[in-house]
Structures are given as structure tokens and as C-alpha cells.
Amino acid sequence: MNLDLTASAEALTAALVDIPSVSGTEQHLADAIEERLRSLPHLTLERDGDAVLARTTLGRPTRVVLAGHLDTVPIADNLPSRQHGDRLHGCGSSDMKSGIAVMLRLAAHVPAPSRDVSYLFYDNEEVKADRNGLGRIAGRARDWLEGDLAILLEPTSARVEVGCQGTLRALVLVPGRRAHSARSWLGDNAIHRSSAVLDRLSAYEARRVEIDGIEYREGLNAVRIDGGVAGNVLPDRCTVTIDFRFAPDRTEAQALAHVQEVLAPFECVLTDSAPAAPPGLTAAAVTEFVRAVGEEPVAKYGWTDVARFSQLGIPAVNYGPGNPDLAHTREEYVEIPLISHCERLLRGYLN
Amino acid sequence: MNLDLTASAEALTAALVDIPSVSGTEQHLADAIEERLRSLPHLTLERDGDAVLARTTLGRPTRVVLAGHLDTVPIADNLPSRQHGDRLHGCGSSDMKSGIAVMLRLAAHVPAPSRDVSYLFYDNEEVKADRNGLGRIAGRARDWLEGDLAILLEPTSARVEVGCQGTLRALVLVPGRRAHSARSWLGDNAIHRSSAVLDRLSAYEARRVEIDGIEYREGLNAVRIDGGVAGNVLPDRCTVTIDFRFAPDRTEAQALAHVQEVLAPFECVLTDSAPAAPPGLTAAAVTEFVRAVGEEPVAKYGWTDVARFSQLGIPAVNYGPGNPDLAHTREEYVEIPLISHCERLLRGYLN
Numbered sequence: 001m002n003l004d005l006t007a008s009a010e011a012l013t014a015a016l017v018d019i020p021s022v023s024g025t026e027q028h029l030a031d032a033i034e035e036r037l038r039s040l041p042h043l044t045l046e047r048d049g050d051a052v053l054a055r056t057t058l059g060r061p062t063r064v065v066l067a068g069h070l071d072t073v074p075i076a077d078n079l080p081s082r083q084h085g086d087r088l089h090g091c092g093s094s095d096m097k098s099g100i101a102v103m104l105r106l107a108a109h110v111p112a113p114s115r116d117v118s119y120l121f122y123d124n125e126e127v128k129a130d131r132n133g134l135g136r137i138a139g140r141a142r143d144w145l146e147g148d149l150a151i152l153l154e155p156t157s158a159r160v161e162v163g164c165q166g167t168l169r170a171l172v173l174v175p176g177r178r179a180h181s182a183r184s185w186l187g188d189n190a191i192h193r194s195s196a197v198l199d200r201l202s203a204y205e206a207r208r209v210e211i212d213g214i215e216y217r218e219g220l221n222a223v224r225i226d227g228g229v230a231g232n233v234l235p236d237r238c239t240v241t242i243d244f245r246f247a248p249d250r251t252e253a254q255a256l257a258h259v260q261e262v263l264a265p266f267e268c269v270l271t272d273s274a275p276a277a278p279p280g281l282t283a284a285a286v287t288e289f290v291r292a293v294g295e296e297p298v299a300k301y302g303w304t305d306v307a308r309f310s311q312l313g314i315p316a317v318n319y320g321p322g323n324p325d326l327a328h329t330r331e332e333y334v335e336i337p338l339i340s341h342c343e344r345l346l347r348g349y350l351n
Numbered sequence: 352m353n354l355d356l357t358a359s360a361e362a363l364t365a366a367l368v369d370i371p372s373v374s375g376t377e378q379h380l381a382d383a384i385e386e387r388l389r390s391l392p393h394l395t396l397e398r399d400g401d402a403v404l405a406r407t408t409l410g411r412p413t414r415v416v417l418a419g420h421l422d423t424v425p426i427a428d429n430l431p432s433r434q435h436g437d438r439l440h441g442c443g444s445s446d447m448k449s450g451i452a453v454m455l456r457l458a459a460h461v462p463a464p465s466r467d468v469s470y471l472f473y474d475n476e477e478v479k480a481d482r483n484g485l486g487r488i489a490g491r492a493r494d495w496l497e498g499d500l501a502i503l504l505e506p507t508s509a510r511v512e513v514g515c516q517g518t519l520r521a522l523v524l525v526p527g528r529r530a531h532s533a534r535s536w537l538g539d540n541a542i543h544r545s546s547a548v549l550d551r552l553s554a555y556e557a558r559r560v561e562i563d564g565i566e567y568r569e570g571l572n573a574v575r576i577d578g579g580v581a582g583n584v585l586p587d588r589c590t591v592t593i594d595f596r597f598a599p600d601r602t603e604a605q606a607l608a609h610v611q612e613v614l615a616p617f618e619c620v621l622t623d624s625a626p627a628a629p630p631g632l633t634a635a636a637v638t639e640f641v642r643a644v645g646e647e648p649v650a651k652y653g654w655t656d657v658a659r660f661s662q663l664g665i666p667a668v669n670y671g672p673g674n675p676d677l678a679h680t681r682e683e684y685v686e687i688p689l690i691s692h693c694e695r696l697l698r699g700y701l702n
Contacts, residue, residue: 165533167533167583169582180652180653181570181572181574181594181596182516182518182570182596182652182653182654183568183570183652183653184557184570184572184596185557185568185570189552189553189572189573191549191552191572191573191574191575191576191591192549192552192553192572192573193553194549194576195546195549195550195552195553198542198543198545198546198549199546199550201540201542201543201546202540202543202544202546206535206536217534217536219532219533219534219535219536221532221535221540221542221543221585222540222542222543222578223532223542223579223580223581223582223583223584223585223586224542224578224579224582224586225542225545225576225577225578225579225589226576226577226579227573227575227576228574228575228576228577228592229574230574231520231574231575231592231594232518232574232594233574234572234574235574235575238576240542241579241582243532243582243583245532245533245535301531301533301534302531302533303533
């Protein structure tokens, strides 16, 4: 597979979409990228599993990291790519092979940027956090991530999205006492008792928090409920899975404590969590980039690896051509004009 | 397989338990019973599928039907039968092969009863109502069921249990609007909304109704709840399965209307229902049998085919050696002394 980096950004996006790379199967795409970039003399190449790093080493006073994941969610009868008017459809077109195309075009065509650039392509972002390629690299090749600013080319419809919500999932266990439904007075119905949990979630007033002028909205929701033993049995257990999206002024531990307080005395068992990231608009590198884009930044609703850079003390933003509302949908597409728009803007910023 | 009807009631029960007959697989057991009873000159035999009818035709002024199902719930690592002290353990020991053993012993050893007797063995009682062997026979061989009294040898711990609760199951559909949990204000969480259903079920005050001096207790319960699309999605639907056990003063239609009224405006979709049976203590045949047993009758909590006889205008009661609290459990057993106790009492009643 030869990637043609002289092709237009949209043609390159289509070529990338047509190389399937569902999480865990990124090798073929990583190989193609490594092979293509290794031939460029202004870049130094490194490889770790299915992650590829290509960086300039020009001794510039600042370094920017452009980062993107190679993997996609499972294919949903939406390959190969198809173009309809100004839209390119296909699995990963929005999230985030259009962003990868922009990175590859910049890597090839900006040989002498005014700041050093690290192009970082990584694997397994769309699956459980412990498989995330960026997490692996943070542990074993920390210097790959070094920079004054990280730009993740996640779908943002070419707006600058700053910071991100934290996420927390927990199981709320509601106990009861089993009984035959014909003698229900002998039991204590765990499903009925779970109404106390749902009532609190219904009544919960989620905060809106402004940080550095950016508004973050929280949300506390049941995303699953399971209860039932048999058609004639009062169940002795009902489980409510809750999802808490929290603003960057809470740590993960504070978020869990808050959820436990809201739902006490019911037992909450943490399933997984990921930290929020503050908008970082106090960092000069971020405000400089925001100025270069020339639009008001907005909060990111959803979790991205911006939080991982943030935890490492590296200011980071999301900025990419894909449409965030279409990520993970069968109908996923990218607005073709936004791909070259992003490329042009980033080229100006790097030069 | 030769059934030895000269063996004790407990030995015969053990032999019956050791012939597996999970619903739909009763043929082997039905064959053994048909073969054994066909050799008895005082009985007339008929067969329909896996149902067997053996009856006396002595021209007595009254006829009693002794009825029992041959099938069991699925085996739960509880075969073959095992005896521990006074208890015989094993799948079907309580529900209701100890009752079948009593029927077979009476059929063999009471050749000239004072009332004509129909011994009716049938299939598929432990599964969906439309497979029930008694229902099939009611449709195509109505005369098999004729009598002045029907005694079902279902587990009652040798008490007379009269009438039975009706049962009704329905799905309550709670709609919502789907949204990504990171932007939960765009959605309407169906799980949260279902708290309105659960609150009503929690607050519901079930009636206690006295009919012919027998108290029936109702119960309205959620027996299952399902909701959830994905870990990061507010679900657009939550389904609560409810089970209503109702007293014999309501028809099935009235029971459904009641449930719909309690849960309005949520949509209730009927899944299945079965009528209640009144205690029937106004029928002379029932009071005569109650007197013969010599104990206060109690209400049946649970549904049995008593209701089917009742619908056909035939007074019916439950009376058998098994323990109703153990039916359908892995630990199912029968108290051995109750088997011969029931046999002795019924022998006196028939003679």
C-alpha cells in the first residue's frame, strides 16, 4: 500500500478510510504510514507497536505535537468510502482519518516549520482506556509526547475545542429479598427499591461551570438498569449503571465522592473513570493557537486524549475537520472543504 | 420400564422421580403409566399425546377427577432421587411426582370406590399456558374432565388449598429520547422516567379480599426491568415487566383494566394472563371433601389448573403431599410421611 501524499487532502482521506483499521487491527495502516514518512529526509521516525512518531529536529525554541489515533469503531456496512457532493462518507471519515490526512499532508509538505513538530499516530483509542496506545507511550516513551502544545485532530468541525469533561461510571447496587410473586409480601422487591435511586437522578440539578470563560455542563445519568430473576419472582437485586460527566474543577476522586453523596446510602462501585481537562486558556501556547484559528474556543463535550496530555502538564486542544456529532454513527461523513481548511490553517500556524 | 404399584408410596415416588420428564419429554413416563394401568381390569384407558386417562365406570351417582401433571421444571443437578431421613429429594419429588404416586396407588388398590373416579395424568403444565395438556384435552376431549369435583394433587403439604389467584403479566413501556451522555441535556432519559412507574408500584397497597371465609392477598410487582443502549448513551426506552396476582373477585379483563389505571398514562401491553378461581366452598362436593380432610382450607397462592376446571364449571381443589414452598427449587423434596398420609385420606374419601 503506497500512500500518495501529493494527492489532495480529500483523496488522501478516502485512501485512508479504505484501509480498514478497527481497534486492534491498525498494523496495516501503521505500516503504510511508517513506510511513507520514513522516506522523508526532514523527519526522524520511530515505531512502537502500531504507533508511529515522525518528528522534525530543527532545534526550534518551541515544539508542537500533532496527534491522532489510527483506529476506528467497528465497520457498520460503511466501507469503502463514498463521495456525495461535498461529503465523504465512510467508517472513520470523521473520526478521524480526515485529521490523519491533514497530519500526513503537513508532515510531507512543511519541511522547515517555524516550530519543531512531532507527528504522533497511535492505536486503540476507541476501546478500553488500558489499551490506549497514547497511554502505553506515555509510560514507556514519554519524550514522544513532549511539546509546548498538543493538537489532537479529533473531529471538532474545525473549531477549537478546549479541555474536556471527565467521565466516571459506577454500578449502584440495590438489594432486596427474593420471594415468589404469588406471596410477594414475604419479599422486598429490589426493582421497586431502585426507584429511590432513579428519583434522585431525575431530581439531580447538573451544574454549569465556567472556567477561563468556557462553560462546562455536567450530567449524571443512568445508562443501564438490570433487574429480574424470573417471571414469577421478586428480585433480590437491581443494578443501575450510572455515568457522570464532570467539569474540570473536579478530580476523579472528588467526582466519585460527589456521586456517592448524591446516591447514599446506596452502594456505588466504581467501574472506570478518566479525568477532566481544564481549558488551559491560561497557557500562552493555547491562546496563541486560538488566535491563529481566529474563532472563539468552545468546551469539548466528550472525553479525548487532551486529558492525557493535560495530566502530563502539556497544554492540549482538539482541532480537526470531522463532525463530532457524527462520530461512531453509521452515517459518519466529513465535510470535504473543512479538510483543506484545517490543513491550510495549520500550515499557516506551523510555518 | 415397569412401575411396581405394590411398592410403597415413597418407593413409587422415587421410581417416578427417576424417570426424567421435563416438559415436552413426558412420553417415556406416560408410556409406563399407560402400560401399567391398562392391565387393571377395573379401569378404562384412553390416551391423547402424553396425557393418559384411566377411569372407573361403575355407574356411581358421583364422579371425582384426580388430576396431576407428569412434567417437571428443568433438572437442576437434582437427579436421581436421594433419601435423607424422612425426606425424599429430587426434581419433581414435590411438584408433583409424589402426587402422581398417590394417584397410581389409588388407581391400583381401590377397585370398587363409592364414587366413580377419573385418574387424569397430563403433560406440559410447567410451560406456557398454550402448551398445557389439560387445556388441549378441554378442547378436544371435554368428557375426560367431567366430574362433581376435581382434586389436583399439586403440592399443598396435605392441606386443602381452595381457589387460586389469577395471574397477569404485562410490559410497561417507558419512552425517552436518546442522547450522548456527554450532552445529556439534549435527551430525555427513559430509565429516569421509569421511576414514576416504580414509585407507583412501591406505593401500591395490595388488597386482602375475603371470599367464602378464605382470605386472598393480591400483589402487584415489577419482576424485570431492562434499559440501556451503551455506556455513553441516554436510553430512549426502558421496559418494566409487571406481574399482578389477583383475587378471584376480578376477571382477567378487570385485572388488566386495574393495572392500566394504576400505571396510566404509561402504556401497558398484556403478555399473558390466567383467570383466578373462587374457593368454591358453596359447592357441596367441595365442603364434603374439606370435611373428609378435617382441616381448615386455605387460599392457594400461585396459579394451578384448579382455575381451568373452575372455568369449566367443575368445582376443584388442590390437595397433595408436596411442599409448595419448595416447588421449582434445586432443593425440592417431599416429606415422606405426607405421601402415605394423603393416600390414606383419599382412600377413605373414595371408599
